[in-house]
Amino acid sequence: MRSDVLGLGLLALGGVLCAGLPGTPAVSEAKAEPAQVVVSAAQVTGAAAQATATVGQAVSGPTCKLKGTAPVPKGTRLHDAPSGGRTVASFTGALVPMTLSAIPADPVAGRARLSTSDSSPALRIDGYIAPSDVAVFTTRDIPVIAGHVWISSAQKVKLVAATGDSLRAELSISGTERQTAKASAPCDAFALQRGVPMKMEIPGSARGYLMKTSTIELSDRPDGDVIFTLRMLEGTAQLFWSTEAKSGFVHLMSRGDLTIDAWARLKDLEPLKKGEMMDQYIPPTTAVAGAQLALDKAPPIVKATRAIPVRARRDEKEKPIGEIEAGAEIYLLETVAGWTNVLPKALGMTPPDEGGFWIPASETPK
Numbered sequence: 001m002r003s004d005v006l007g008l009g010l011l012a013l014g015g016v017l018c019a020g021l022p023g024t025p026a027v028s029e030a031k032a033e034p035a036q037v038v039v040s041a042a043q044v045t046g047a048a049a050q051a052t053a054t055v056g057q058a059v060s061g062p063t064c065k066l067k068g069t070a071p072v073p074k075g076t077r078l079h080d081a082p083s084g085g086r087t088v089a090s091f092t093g094a095l096v097p098m099t100l101s102a103i104p105a106d107p108v109a110g111r112a113r114l115s116t117s118d119s120s121p122a123l124r125i126d127g128y129i130a131p132s133d134v135a136v137f138t139t140r141d142i143p144v145i146a147g148h149v150w151i152s153s154a155q156k157v158k159l160v161a162a163t164g165d166s167l168r169a170e171l172s173i174s175g176t177e178r179q180t181a182k183a184s185a186p187c188d189a190f191a192l193q194r195g196v197p198m199k200m201e202i203p204g205s206a207r208g209y210l211m212k213t214s215t216i217e218l219s220d221r222p223d224g225d226v227i228f229t230l231r232m233l234e235g236t237a238q239l240f241w242s243t244e245a246k247s248g249f250v251h252l253m254s255r256g257d258l259t260i261d262a263w264a265r266l267k268d269l270e271p272l273k274k275g276e277m278m279d280q281y282i283p284p285t286t287a288v289a290g291a292q293l294a295l296d297k298a299p300p301i302v303k304a305t306r307a308i309p310v311r312a313r314r315d316e317k318e319k320p321i322g323e324i325e326a327g328a329e330i331y332l333l334e335t336v337a338g339w340t341n342v343l344p345k346a347l348g349m350t351p352p353d354e355g356g357f358w359i360p361a362s363e364t365p366k
Contacts, residue, residue: 001340059112060103060162060187067118068193069097070135071290071348078127081313082111088312089116089125089349090185090355095290096348097122098192103167107131114242116349121261121327123344123357125310131159133135136169137194145227148220149251150259151183154197157190171172174257175236180256183303195255200255206241209250216269219264222249227262227332240269300332301345302365312355314339324359339362 036151076092076156079085083106097118104110111128115275136157141150151157151171160182161168168184211232218228232238240260250269254260289359309320324330324342333341339358343350 012346031320038159057173058105060101061165062101062165063166064101064162064167064187066100066101066103066136066187066190066192067098068137068191069095069118071095072098072134074134076129077352078129079117080127080306082113082128086355087352088127088355090352092347093291094291094293094348096344096346098134100115100129100131100136100192103131103159103162104119105162107162113168116322116344117325121325122305122326123310123322123328123330123342125322125349125357127321134192135194138185138189138190139191139195140185140189142169142183142185142189144181144258148218148260148262149179149181149228152197152257152259154195155257159190167247171257174231175232177240179231179232179234181298185275187275187362198255200253202241203243206243206253207274207353208243209240209252210237210272212268212270216264218260218264219249220254220262222246222263224263226344228260253310290348295331295343295347298331301329302332303329304365308359308363308365310342311358312351314356314358316360317339324355324365330365335361335364338362 006302010066043256070091072091073183074091076091078089078091082102089295096116098231099115099118101115104112106283108131110130112131113125113126114129114134115124115127119122122198127148136159138151138155138157139268140152140153143150149168155171157169157171159167160170161184161195165183166186167190168182169190171181171183173179173181211230214232214234214236216238218230218231219225219302220227238254240250240252240254242250242252245266248266249263251279252260252262252264252269304324306326310322310324313319329345331343331345338361341356341358343357
């Protein structure tokens with residue numbers, strides 16, 4: 001048995017998440033209750049793409065950094081190079097602080113730089129990951145059609161392009177058959193943690209409208225130019241509200257994954273009956289929390305008083321893959337040949353089977 005191998009059994013309640021190796025405590029998982037997040041219109045859906053690493057792509061500017069604390073899908077790997085390279089960490093599905101930077105011009109075909117730290121002290125591992133493996137959310141409304149259609153804040157999007165200090169994102173419009181909306185915005189319009197969806201205030205005098213058919217054309221003014229066509233699935237209707245009608249057109253407003261302020265033909269709409277509650281047509285959405293993990297027979301927890309470099313192997317010639325930031329809390333595991341293996345207290349990531357998070361035993365916090 002190799003003494004430098006870290007083994008962790010991540011055990012689900014009622015099932016095994018991954019096989020553990022002997023010599024270290026097991027990690028058990030308790031199911032987290034989903035947190036309810038209510039929005040004012042359609043459900044939020046996300047689209048993910050499998051990214052393939054490429055070499056030599058331009059990346060986003062140095063100030064373009066997306067931050068947040070969120071779960072990363074269990075088994076997702078962090079690599080030590082933009083292309084190829086070795087795995088330096090594997091995510092467990094628990095919450096982990098993150099900073100995403102150096103986003104490639106084509107995020108679907110390359111890796112971005114990820115550090116497992118945002119603002120609070122953490123055991124930081126630096127590496128590279130496919131942007132599609134990390135959930136990205138809007139922090140504010142970003143325009144699709146200026147003045148009329150926006151991707152709303154707090155929506156999950158897919159990054160499709162990066163240029164300097166701006167990003168282009170794509171939203172899969174809920175209730176449609178693969179219809180998407182794309183928008184560009186500065187990097188601070190995106191984050192790795194979902195905020196609280198903003199509600200649209202609806203006047204008491206407003207009247208609700210549903211689409212009569214699965215397709216509706218939205219115009220910039222009464223009998224004006226068509227600026228956006230919404231194509232819903234059969235049997236799915238988009239809810240709008242309005243306080244204004246003119247020349248056979250209705251001034252429509254709505255806020256869900258898309259925010260809409262446009263005009264449509266009255267003949268394409270079904271007015272709700274007076275007194276009918278619009279809320280009954282608004283489906284809720286849920287946000288699932290990260291996995292709750294704990295170590296069986298937990299080893300000691302200590303707090304670092306200064307920064308300590310972390311290596312993937314017990315070798316001073318190894319280039320550090322990160323550091324324990326001053327103030328971070330960590331688990332102390334085994335000490336082997338002058339090196340101590342550690343884990344982040346939140347257990348958001350573990351080293352690969354053939355590696356570890358090693359620090360010199362002489363620098364181990366007390």
